[in-house]
Amino acid sequence: MKKPATVPSARSSDKAWERLNREIVACQNCPRLLAHCRQIASEKRAAYLDECYWGQPVPNFGQPHVPLLIVGLAPGAHGANRTGRMFTGDRSGLWLYRALHHAGFASQPSYERADDGQRLIDCAITAVCHCAPPGNRPTGEEIDNCVEFFARSWELADPRIVVALGKIAWDQTFRFAKSRGWWSGKTPRFAHAAEVALSEQTVLLGSYHPSQQNTFTGKLTEKMLDSVFRRARALCG
Numbered sequence: 001m002k003k004p005a006t007v008p009s010a011r012s013s014d015k016a017w018e019r020l021n022r023e024i025v026a027c028q029n030c031p032r033l034l035a036h037c038r039q040i041a042s043e044k045r046a047a048y049l050d051e052c053y054w055g056q057p058v059p060n061f062g063q064p065h066v067p068l069l070i071v072g073l074a075p076g077a078h079g080a081n082r083t084g085r086m087f088t089g090d091r092s093g094l095w096l097y098r099a100l101h102h103a104g105f106a107s108q109p110s111y112e113r114a115d116d117g118q119r120l121i122d123c124a125i126t127a128v129c130h131c132a133p134p135g136n137r138p139t140g141e142e143i144d145n146c147v148e149f150f151a152r153s154w155e156l157a158d159p160r161i162v163v164a165l166g167k168i169a170w171d172q173t174f175r176f177a178k179s180r181g182w183w184s185g186k187t188p189r190f191a192h193a194a195e196v197a198l199s200e201q202t203v204l205l206g207s208y209h210p211s212q213q214n215t216f217t218g219k220l221t222e223k224m225l226d227s228v229f230r231r232a233r234a235l236c237g
């Protein structure tokens with residue numbers, strides 16, 4: 001049977017995803033963030049002095065048309081801003097890829113290098129902001145600047161399940177849902193393991209962000225993060 005014209009073929013959505021990622025990497029919309037990314041890349045951390053930092057916007061990781069879309073906040077200064085791959089190269093990545101691997105969403109738990117052969121399974125990773133912000137806090141204007149990429153990433157991923165890592169990702173997800181007319185009224189309170197039917201097709205799960213601020217303090221444990229992705233796996237069916 002012929003597909004409706006609105007459903008892109010796998011091939012065309014792959015191309016659109018690649019084009020989107022190229023546009024993200026080339027984006028110049030936030031001078032403060034771009035200057036910060038470059039500054040971090042030139043100063044470097046002592047442990048990475050012999051490495052060539054990525055130092056520019058970080059593209060989405062994974063493929064379009066997946067059941068699960070993971071929404072992070074922004075690249076880590078010495079993590080994704082160094083390696084060029086989402087959640088790769090820092091402790092947040094250690095926690096995230098380990099949990100993804102446990103739940104069958106990543107081929108391996110590795111998180112340190114972008115050339116490790118890591119393969120996402122049934123999921124993609126995007127972010128509210130694709131550039132590392134000073135103090136891990138993008139401004140409202142910078143989040144607005146990146147919203148088009150957020151919307152296009154969502155549309156191409158076309159997820160049934162979304163995991164929002166942290167309150168900013170949670171709020172941005174509701175903002176997007178409201179813009180699409182899927183949600184009206186107040187944004188539900190963000191909580192770890194919160195679950196909301198965002199639309200008839202999409203379930204949103206909240207998770208504390210696996211930042212050191214949360215993992216070092218015990219606010220987020222390995223078991224807690226695993227439980228969110230195990231729930232996402234169960235929802236995949």
Ligand code: SF4
Nearest residue numbers: 027029030131145146
């Ligand atoms: S945060 Fe987003 S909009 Fe701003 S420069 Fe980076 S990619 Fe562009």
